[in-house]
Amino acid sequence: MINRLFFGLAAFGILVTGCASNQNENISRLSLIQKRDELICGVSGKIPGFSFIERDGSYKGLDVDICKAFAAAIIGDSEKIQFRPLTAAERFLAIKTGDIDLLSRNTTLTLSRDSFGGNGLTFAPVVFHDGQGLMVKKNSGIVSIQELANKSICVGSGTTTEQNINDTFESLSLPYIPIKYQDLNQVVAGYLQGRCQAMTSDRSQLAAVRSGFKKAKDHIILDDVLSKEPLAPASDGSEQKLADAMRWTVYALITAEELGITQSNIADKVQLAKNNPQLKSLRRFLGVDGGLGEKIGLRNDFVINVIKATGNYGEIYDRNLGRDSDVPIPRGLNEIYSKGGLHISPPFN
């Protein structure tokens, strides 16, 4: 009898401690990814140029390449990724529930998404500066927003897009006629049927849509930008190690472009850094000395892995959105700072 009681108690104790240790085992997301040897990356899967599915079933696009860079930095292999197509509605919940490790799904960085009182995310640096734009037919002669006074503009209703265009025209005291549609496809159809002189949406989407037109050259996207839409990868706000790793991976892409380090010359640059002790900053950046990678939970030479896998930021951009790609979007704000853009990286020190 006493024996049985004892065994029962022991079993119960083991169960309790087992549960307790299970809950105390607060393994960081970063080490979880490394242990799993696979990165689960949430993407849209439905945005031309950013993430879409190729004929062979693989994913491609700017957001996808950013995921690959993260996998190369964290795991050391850009192929060990599981892509999870997500809709706008479920993307934040998927991070909260731990369904995905991180989100690279053109998400606009805003205060309420970043804050602990809001969605409780942490954003990596911006990887694409988008903004709302206007598209007009070339032969209309319209080149600036001022000339759209009293013209009709096709817009998706109930969106921030609609709000933004209203705010812009009001602040300029310009009258205009909004023609509202339910979604982007209808806006495009209305615009092509000539129901309005211009249509408005995010500039990246305008460019994507235009690339599907039969005569894409007959349409121009105006230089005016009506809103800021900085798109950035995001992760759970309570996972600082993962956030650090992501932040410095994006900065590494930008710094590599600054330093002229590309996929093709990375091996030479590493050799150069190893042979010349006086190139201090290059040696730190490539992890030859300084031990910077270890400080953010990565290998010291993580930059080399990243550049080998995806190339620098400029290469990623050109591959997916550059002049010769299927969805050409002028770099504009997405140039690095030395060329007049907004992408700048803090020093690797």
Added chain:
Amino acid sequence: MNNINPNLNTNSFIKIKKFLLSKSKYNFCNFIFFVISISLIFNFLTWIFINSNWKVVTSNLNLYAFGSFPPDQQWRPILWFFSLLSITFITVYGPKWNWIRKNLIFGWIGTVPLGIYLLNGGLGLNPVMTRHWGGLTLTILITSCSILFSLPIGILLALCKRSSIFLIQKLSSFYIDVMRAVPLIAVLFFGQLLIPLFLPVGLEIDRVWRAIIAFTFFVSAYIAEDIRGGLQSIPNNQIEAAKSLGLNKYQINIFILIPQALRVALPAITNQLIGLFQNTSLMSILGLMELLGVSRSILANPEFIGQYIEVYIWLASVYWLFCTIMAFVSKKLEQKLTINKGY
């Protein structure tokens, strides 16, 4: 009502008939209708054969069928499709041998584990993660699993709702009423996004399975009501007769009530199942790469931007084909069951 003023009805009817069927107007209407339909058909056909670009369909057939299933393993879903097709064929046109008729039901039930085994791998096959499942394969898998699970649950719920035990009866009515009052999309959202929050740490249900569970919960409530309708159509004296023969409750249910109820409810159940097949397309807005989901991703490929009409016409015809097959099989089953009834 009809007897109050028969003349009025007949007179107005004749007037209308005269107007519509007078020779000249009749011909005129016919002509107009003819011209409109010819021009519609002509425009549609010119679009189909000349103006449209079917490359978006033809060059992505693998994606539509299998999603991103590894190419060297695609014989597995093909084999499964083939087994489904052959059992359908046997059901409809097969010989009327007794052993076939008796074991057909097990054949149908067996296709689901077979499909899961072939897709999932293990036991000698390379394992394939569920995230690689996609396209038509996934659509059919979700449909068939949900059918397999929701039918027994539906029967059970229907019997419980007719139970004389207060608690059981109230619980099952409550479940059925709640499930019918909640929109399907809400149930699916709950399954996809909220179930993981409630599960204990470490326990994880795959998202394909979460979808199947949500569909099962939803459809079984509807099927329960269909079957209850079938049960109610059985005259009470049959039960009394069975009782007098000394059958117990379970025997009455299994040998007398359920077979007849299923036969009566078959058309209504088919309705639900066709609806279920089409509703699986809702999973595309929850990020599963089933037939519609994979199509929307293909449309984002810069190579195929703007070819919505082609893709949606293609999807419509695929869905039409499968729903027609389902309806056809159910019609044949109905005929066979009526013949067996012996009158």
